[in-house]
Amino acid sequence: MFTILFGGASYEHEISIVSAIALKKVLKSPLGFVFLDAEGRFWQIEAEHMRSDYFADGGYKKATRLRLTEGGFEKPGLLGARKLEVGTIVNLVHGAQGEDGTIPSLLDFHRIPYIGPRKEASCVSFNKWLTKLYAEGCGVATLEWQLLRSDGPRELTLDLPVIVKPLRLGSSIGVSVVREPRQLDYALDVAFEFDDEVLIEPFVEGIEEYNVAGCRAGESWIFGRIEKPAKKEFLDFEQKYLDFARTEEVAEAEIDESLKEALKESFRKLYAHTFEGALIRCDFFVASGEIYVNEINPIPGSMANYLFDDFEGVLKRLAGHLPRPRAITPDYAYIRQVQSAKGPKLR
Amino acid sequence: MFTILFGGASYEHEISIVSAIALKKVLKSPLGFVFLDAEGRFWQIEAEHMRSDYFADGGYKKATRLRLTEGGFEKPGLLGARKLEVGTIVNLVHGAQGEDGTIPSLLDFHRIPYIGPRKEASCVSFNKWLTKLYAEGCGVATLEWQLLRSDGPRELTLDLPVIVKPLRLGSSIGVSVVREPRQLDYALDVAFEFDDEVLIEPFVEGIEEYNVAGCRAGESWIFGRIEKPAKKEFLDFEQKYLDFARTEEVAEAEIDESLKEALKESFRKLYAHTFEGALIRCDFFVASGEIYVNEINPIPGSMANYLFDDFEGVLKRLAGHLPRPRAITPDYAYIRQVQSAKGPKLR
Numbered sequence: 001m002f003t004i005l006f007g008g009a010s011y012e013h014e015i016s017i018v019s020a021i022a023l024k025k026v027l028k029s030p031l032g033f034v035f036l037d038a039e040g041r042f043w044q045i046e047a048e049h050m051r052s053d054y055f056a057d058g059g060y061k062k063a064t065r066l067r068l069t070e071g072g073f074e075k076p077g078l079l080g081a082r083k084l085e086v087g088t089i090v091n092l093v094h095g096a097q098g099e100d101g102t103i104p105s106l107l108d109f110h111r112i113p114y115i116g117p118r119k120e121a122s123c124v125s126f127n128k129w130l131t132k133l134y135a136e137g138c139g140v141a142t143l144e145w146q147l148l149r150s151d152g153p154r155e156l157t158l159d160l161p162v163i164v165k166p167l168r169l170g171s172s173i174g175v176s177v178v179r180e181p182r183q184l185d186y187a188l189d190v191a192f193e194f195d196d197e198v199l200i201e202p203f204v205e206g207i208e209e210y211n212v213a214g215c216r217a218g219e220s221w222i223f224g225r226i227e228k229p230a231k232k233e234f235l236d237f238e239q240k241y242l243d244f245a246r247t248e249e250v251a252e253a254e255i256d257e258s259l260k261e262a263l264k265e266s267f268r269k270l271y272a273h274t275f276e277g278a279l280i281r282c283d284f285f286v287a288s289g290e291i292y293v294n295e296i297n298p299i300p301g302s303m304a305n306y307l308f309d310d311f312e313g314v315l316k317r318l319a320g321h322l323p324r325p326r327a328i329t330p331d332y333a334y335i336r337q338v339q340s341a342k343g344p345k346l347r
Numbered sequence: 348m349f350t351i352l353f354g355g356a357s358y359e360h361e362i363s364i365v366s367a368i369a370l371k372k373v374l375k376s377p378l379g380f381v382f383l384d385a386e387g388r389f390w391q392i393e394a395e396h397m398r399s400d401y402f403a404d405g406g407y408k409k410a411t412r413l414r415l416t417e418g419g420f421e422k423p424g425l426l427g428a429r430k431l432e433v434g435t436i437v438n439l440v441h442g443a444q445g446e447d448g449t450i451p452s453l454l455d456f457h458r459i460p461y462i463g464p465r466k467e468a469s470c471v472s473f474n475k476w477l478t479k480l481y482a483e484g485c486g487v488a489t490l491e492w493q494l495l496r497s498d499g500p501r502e503l504t505l506d507l508p509v510i511v512k513p514l515r516l517g518s519s520i521g522v523s524v525v526r527e528p529r530q531l532d533y534a535l536d537v538a539f540e541f542d543d544e545v546l547i548e549p550f551v552e553g554i555e556e557y558n559v560a561g562c563r564a565g566e567s568w569i570f571g572r573i574e575k576p577a578k579k580e581f582l583d584f585e586q587k588y589l590d591f592a593r594t595e596e597v598a599e600a601e602i603d604e605s606l607k608e609a610l611k612e613s614f615r616k617l618y619a620h621t622f623e624g625a626l627i628r629c630d631f632f633v634a635s636g637e638i639y640v641n642e643i644n645p646i647p648g649s650m651a652n653y654l655f656d657d658f659e660g661v662l663k664r665l666a667g668h669l670p671r672p673r674a675i676t677p678d679y680a681y682i683r684q685v686q687s688a689k690g691p692k693l694r
């Protein structure tokens with residue numbers, strides 16, 4: 001059994017709802033739904049209530065409130081709390097909380113099995129600057145970049161055109177292309193609305209883009225069809241929003257086998273062991289035969305279900321190979337040893 | 348008011364207890380104590396019970412159990428939960444959970460103010476490989492390195508002697524110096540006991556080491572006295588253990604002002620905005636006039652209290668300048684807009 005966890009206090013709260021609704025359409029197994037509202041409360045959502053207006057209109061506030069507990073969620077009650085059966089959680093909280101390490105921490109702390117990025121994976125994919133450092137450490141190229149802070153000088157060292165992005169947001173929120181110097185200030189103002197730091201990269205006209213989704217289940221790599229996203233300058237929020245609702249299967253990009261293999265090899269390097277437990281989508285640029293990673297989506301919209309032949313089967317295989325944290329039980333050997341030697345010192 | 352949070356399910360559980368006891372000695376303000384046991388339960392500890400045997404002998408299990416709640420902790424009871432006044436939490440959970448981003452996530456999620464590293468800071472300091480990528484990204488040098496995985500080949504590319512470290516542990520646990528080829532396997536076996544990945548670096552005989560502790564409170568940098576730690580090959584766990592109990596003031600290293608300033612400048616680059624809210628200690632090597640960061644301790648043992656003239660004042664200033672997360676309230680504007688345009692599609 002899977003339980004979809006969605007919502008969250010983030011700019012991507014709404015697309016997470018849309019994404020969860022899309023997933024409900026494509027999964028046939030028994031599914032549970034847990035909604036995290038912007039105040040940090042968890043709610044058990046009945047399948048028939050999985051409509052976007054139920055959340056927009058606050059209908060969910062009449063649902064059963066849940067509390068995190070060891071191994072899952074529980075419903076508090078006057079006669080004691082009752083455990084809710086959740087199976088494996090699918091973390092579908094996009095953006096802050098879901099992708100910044102918060103939800104993974106809550107789930108790990110309560111020893112709840114989940115599909116989604118772990119803490120380190122979240123950290124290196126959520127911050128676009130760390131993504132670059134990480135990718136280069138893995139041997140995958142990225143475009144050159146510049147970082148600006150809201151309280152620092154606004155001096156551009158890259159040549160125009162450039163693309164300006166809040167450092168820690170996905171879904172194209174706050175992103176602008178700057179073609180002329182006079183556009184820079186406004187683009188920065190917009191981006192700084194969402195983060196105190198922005199990343200600036202060259203905007204390469206007509207660069208080829210390919211999206212590769214996949215995961216590793218045990219020793220096996222599973223890849224979806226490689227997608228060449230429709231040519232647009234970049235997806236604005238509204239387009240991306242609809243993008244999160246996708247359920248229709250997509251045909252594979254018509255590219256030669258050697259490029260496909262090279263893209264998959266870059267994916268494998270980035271996924272490495274860091275992204276174990278997650279189904280991710282890496283978005284690559286290709287220019288002059290060179291592959292650059294643009295971003296790593298550790299929780300792609302509707303889990304990129306439309307790229308897989310047997311999406312449900314992929315989730316099940318992944319669920320069978322989740323990373324297991326080491327169990328650490330202190331034996332107090334050092335305290336006892338040091339105490340017997342220097343007892344009073346530690347009191 | 349400060350509340351010391353300590354313990355945790357980690358190899359550093361015991362030194363966290365020792366560290367908390369040391370902090371109790373040096374702080375005069377009203378203090379609370381919350382113990383996180385290895386099973387993930389929180390306990391309210393009375394000041395008079397802050398002795399190491401109280402934890403080693405399981406005495407804490409008779410204390411009041413606490414539950415995380417919005418803004419702090421609460422004591423569950425038959426007549427409803429009572430809120431516990433905690434003021435600012437001092438995260439003193441060393442190692443896993445405390446320094447890997449878990450505790451910061453729990454505290455952020457429940458909107459509890461705390462001194463300690465945030466999620467990103469935890470992530471880049473907990474994983475020694477990410478520390479290197481991060482440091483280089485900040486313009487601070489590190490020693491060269493090699494990564495090995497437990498399931499990969501054991502081929503050394505660095506010249507001996509080398510130092511072998513589990514990738515994600517502090518406090519010298521599992522660390523060995525390898526001087527002869529025959530020692531490598533055993534050193535790796537030991538390190539792999541603690542992590543599936545190990546970092547190997549050159550071991551430079553007699554390299555100078557300096558520890559710099561500090562923080563930024565608003566616009567002001569606060570530095571402790573720079574310490575030249577006693578010459579030892581490296582601190583083994585038992586020595587380091589006692590190190591966490593330190594409360595006696597330390598004299599500043601006798602080095603010239605230009606080196607001091609250079610060390611502080613490297614510290615500032617590393618602290619940047621990433622470590623806001625934390626009092627950290629950066630351990631540097633100096634060789635041939637070049638500064639290399641060895642590690643970043645985002646929660647140093649007993650908070651490196653022994654390096655500060657007015658440690659309590661430093662904590663108070665830091666508590667007055669904690670980073671504030673952005674409040675994000677979804678307005679469901681997109682859902683409403685998209686619904687009115689394509690209602691059925693999102694249902």
